[in-house]
Amino acid sequence: MFCVRTTCIAATLGMAAAVAQPAVHFTVATDGKDPNPGTAAAPFATLEQARDAIRALKTAGSLPEGGAEVTVRGGTYERKTGFALTTEDSGTETAPIVYRATPGEEVRLVGGRMLAADAFRPVSDPTVLGTMSPEANGNVVVADLGALGVPASPPCPDKFRGPVPVPEVFVNDQRMSLARWPKEGWATVAKIIDTGSCPRKGDNTGEPGIIEYSGDRPKRWSVERGVWLLGYWCFDWYEEVLQVGAIDTKTRQMTFKKPHHYSVRQGNPSPRRYCALNLLEELDQPGEYYVDVKANLLYLWPPSKLEGARISISLLKDPVLSLTEASHVTVRGFTIEATQGNGIVVNGGFSDSIEACDVRNIRKGGVIISGGTGHRVEACDIHETGTGGLRLTGGNRKTLTPAGHQAINNHIWQFSRHQLTYANGIMLSGVGNRAAHNLIHDAPHQGVGVSGNDHLFEYNVVHHICTETDDCGAFYKGRNPSCRGNIVRYNFWHNIGSPMGHGNAAVYFDDGDGGETVLGNVFFRCGNPGKGSFGTVFSHGGHDILAENNIFVECKRALGSAPWNDKRWKSYINAKLWQERLLKDIDITQPPFTTHYPRLVGFMEPKKGEKRVSTAVRNLIVMGADVKSGNWQVDEKENLITAKDPGFIDPANGDFRLRPDSKVFTKLPGFKPVPLEKMGLVASDLRPNPVRESWPYAPPKPLPPLAKRKKATMRARKRKAPVFKVAKVTTPVTIDGTIEAKEWFGAAPAKAMPLAMDYGGSPARRTSKAWLAHDGNVLYIAIDNTISPSTKFDGNTWGTDDAVEVSLRPVKKGAKGLPIHVLRGFGNGYLRYGTTPDGDDDPGAMEPATIIFKATRPAKDRWVAEFAIPFAMVDFNPAKDTRFAFSLAVRKVVDNLWLMWEGTRGHSYDVDRAGFIELEK
Structure with missing residues (x-):
């Protein structure tokens, strides 16, 4: 439900046709006995x-018309095992089976143990007292879990994603925090000493990364007892927990036991960040706990007095409640909580309903629907879950047969407490599932994930998503262009994203995704373009996306895209991943895909120069900073762009419906009123009192235009364009930030490309040298830079931080309009890659993919950069082509120097004003 001013806008959901009243009743109570007949008395x-x-009734004969109902009275039911229903527990359409909580009573199914206050005692172990901070002494209590019959937790792995494998602790239904440092937010990596190996790219040597830290906090930590760091070690869309193998307090360096999945490096612009988890040394404030896995002891600093408090720990690893191949079963009104596994899981079957349940304090996922058809999750509250909220999976992708699952009128928040990324509030997978009238909010990463075909996401409210991550979207889908036909319509999105540098979006179609529709949505303060091409609705690589009849209010860029060129499309289509997904998992060259999605005809045979665009029609863009980037086709005659209020009913209070007399309806013929009043939670029999959210946000205001580079002032070239010959090597060069003489022609200055002039062509004082080589497939570049000893490598903004820029454009006979490929490698190890059509436009941001970059600082007055640039990444065919238009520049901030091989007298990446490199055979 969405509230406008103080008036709640609500609608009543249509309910399924009523069935006959249950013919059979059973009752369950905390004071009952299983030998009883199960009556109310x-x-x-x-x-x-x-x-x-x-089951006994069914064995004796069929269920009578109306089916059976089990009513559970209020109270707490500790589950040592999950409650499991199977195919033999199925009802029928006319004789369904219902398990329900007694109306007005709270029935708690707890996947753990309730602990008494006297299970805890003061800490007396002198070693522990000496390890804890002084403020903890006298405040921390300990419970012997083994003595309480709680099995010991397994040893914590060297690396993992998701929850720490120890029991969770809850006091008065509030989750306690594992003792951590820092208490809030993150510590930042001072310097990356060694990236370690990169398993993601097939490097399985197992070399761990090494980081340098600031301050002296790790002096307190015991590697022998165990130190685990949760961090964003490379990208701000993928976190991982790594165990520390060694701490050198003299050099302030920590060495991990295992490599990070993507290696420890600067993959996104913001600083790399981390926190330490489950450390006895950091148990120093109320609401924290520490589990000594070896001794099976629980240490707790209670948030308040334990006497009279509800204390529970999670133990159950199976779902609290599961339905496996069961059909026509309804579960209604339960509180599902405090488990180490998932809350409710439905596998297979058909026409099951999960209704009005409160699923909370779950270590993994809230409600998981997998397979079957026609299941429904309605009017549930799903919150404080560890690895996701609600997942609907079902349907046959080979035949495009829908499953028809629905998630209706659910309130889902705080659903990624342990796995911070890709733990969605709602996930739709398979074919033909629907999520409608849900309220989804508060998550560091994405809120809605979609994989598959013909899903419908409509009438939802989504806000405060992607609050701590980068290169992400509140709604995310991608990497498989056979998954299409999905519709995102009539949703209200607000306060989405965070300005971390790379960019984020409200709706994000990634890695070639296309064939989708975004219709009738309202976007308020959504997305951040970052340094690249992001928009509120963003497409990376894809096309054939329709944005129609949407309202964008105070969004920095409404529509963004980073399109792929012909070469990249061809490489993706021919790569193993897409060959498997598009031809083996299913076959997009055959019906039903070619008949259901006519745009897929010919997809696997892309034509050179093929037009690949997305279209925007009848959209209202209000008070934005920019309209579009990339391949969006936005005709200003078919879209209204204005810096003024176009006639909203009450924008200061979030009511972005248009008044009947709004100019939009005359200037955009065919524009339809957006039904904001129907979006979000609605009143129904199962949810009679929907949440009324306040609107504490500042009124919309016009944004200033996004900063654009001014065109460079061109000066006449003073000499003929130089040509540098690039020798061929027979063995690949190792990209490790070290200029080895055996790899780089003896590192002889005579064989180096000199960087000795500023951008205007004048001699420079502090110079650099570069060596170039190729092996027929890859261009290798090493740059040795002299710098001021006071230079700091603590950022990655071009112009304000030291970096090397490589710019190149293939020279092809008869070819025009080829893009300039621009690589910027920073002293802190961050690599940025993008393309630009010419030397005037700023390069857009793209995924570096197979480009490799390494930076080291072997001395205070020197740093080294090495690049490996696959020719395939820059649309270069060495069998036919031999030349690049080329520019090489080094930014030296302390010297305020733009050092170049050939001064461009303008933008450093304007290769047409620099020189050429020519490959030797």
């Missing part, structure tokens, strides 16, 4: 006994 004690009673 003599209830059962367990759900299993009620289930078995229904």
Whole structure:
């Protein structure tokens, strides 16, 4: 439900046709006994006994018309095992089976143990007291989990994603925090000493990364006891926990036990960041706990007095409640909580319903629907979950047969407490599933994930998503262009994204995704272009996306894209990943794909110069800083772009509906009113009192235009364009930031490309040297830079931080309009790659993919950069082509110097004003 001013806008959901009243009733209560008949006067004690009673009825004959209902009275039911229903527990369409909490009573199914306050005692172990901070002494208590019958936790792995494998602790239904440092936010890596190997790129040598830290906090930590760091070690869309193998307090360096998946490097612009988890030394404030895995002891600094408090720990690893190949079963009104596994899992079957449940304090996912058809999750609250909220998976992608699962009227928030990225509030997978009227909010990364075909995401409200991550979207889908036909319509998105540098979006179609529709949405303060081409609705590489009848308010860029050139499309289509996804998993060259999606005809045979665009029609763009980037076709006659209020009802209070007399309806014929009043939670029998969200945000205001580079002032070239010959090598060069004489022609100055002039062509004082080589497939470049000893490598902004820039454009006979490829490698190890059509436009940001870069600082007055640039990445065919238009520049901030091989007298990446490199055979 969305509230405008103080008036709640709500609608009533259509309910399924009523069935006959249950013919059979059983009751379960905390004071019941399983030998009882299960009546209201003599209830059962367990759900299993009620289930078995229904099984007995079915064995004796068929269920009577109306089916059976099990009513569970209020109370706490500790589950040592999950409650499991199977195919023999199925109902029928006219005789369904219902398990329900007694209306008005709280029925808690707990996947753990309730602990008494006297299970804890003061800490007396002198070693522990000496390890904890002084402020913790006298405040921390300890419980012997082994003595309480709690099995020991397994040893923590060297590296992992997701929750730490120890029990969670809850006091008065609030999750306690594992003792960590820093308490809030992140510590930043001072310097990357060694990236370590990169398993993601097939480097399985197992070399761990090494980082340098600031301050002296790690002096307190015991590597022998165990130190684990959760961090964004490369990209701001992928976190991982790594165990520390060694701490050198003299050099302030930490060496990990295992390599990070992507290696430890500067993959996104913001500083690399981390926090330490489950450290006894950091147990120093109320609400924190530490688990000594070896001794099976739980140390807790209680948030308040434990006497009279509800204390629980999670133990159950199976789902609290599961339905496997069961059909026509309804689960209604339960509180599912405190488990180490998932909350509710439905596998297979058809026409099951999960209704009005409160699924909370779950270590993994909230509600998981996998397979089957026609399942429904409605009016549930799903929150404080560890690895996701609600997942709907089903349908047959080979035949494009829909599953018809629905997620309706659910409130989902704080759903990625342990896995910070790719743990969606709602995930739609397979074919033909729907999410509608949900309220989704508060997550560091994405809120909605989609994989598959013909899904519908409509009438939802999504806000405060992607608050701590980069290169991400609140709604994300990508990497498989056979997955299409999805519709994102009539949703309200607001306060999406964070300005971390690379960029983020409200709706993000990634890695060649296309064939999607974005219709009738309202976007308010969504997305951040960063240094690249991001927009509120963003496409990376893809095309055939339709944006229609949307309202964008105070969005920095409404529509963004980073399109791929012919070469990149061809390389993706021919690569193993897409060959498997597009021809083996399914076959997009055959029906039903070619008939259902006519645009896929010929997809696997891309034509050179083929027009690949996305289209925007009848959109209202209000008070934005920029309209579009990339391959979006935005005709200003078919879209209204204005810096003024176009006639909103009450924009200061979030009511972006248009008044009937708004000029939009005359200036954009065919523009339809966007039904904001229907978006979000709505009143229904299962949710009679939807949440009323306040609107504490500042009114919209016009944004200044995004900064654009001024065109460079061209000066006449003073000499003929130089040509540098690039020798061929027979063995690949190792990119490690070290200029080895055996690799680089003896590192002889005579064989180097000199960088000795500024951008205007005048001699420079502090110079650099570069060596270039190729092996027929890859261009290798090494640059040795002299710098001021006071130079700091603490940023990655071109112009304000030291970096090397490589710019190149293939020279092809008869070819025009080829892009300039621009690589910027910074002293801190960060690599930025992009293309620009000419020397005037700023390069857009793209994924560096197979380009390799390494930076080292062997001395205070010197740093080294090495690049390996596959020819395939820059649309170069060495069998036919021999030349690049080429520019090489080094930014030296302390000297305020733009050092170049050939002064361009303008933008450093303007290769047409620099020189050429020519490959030797």
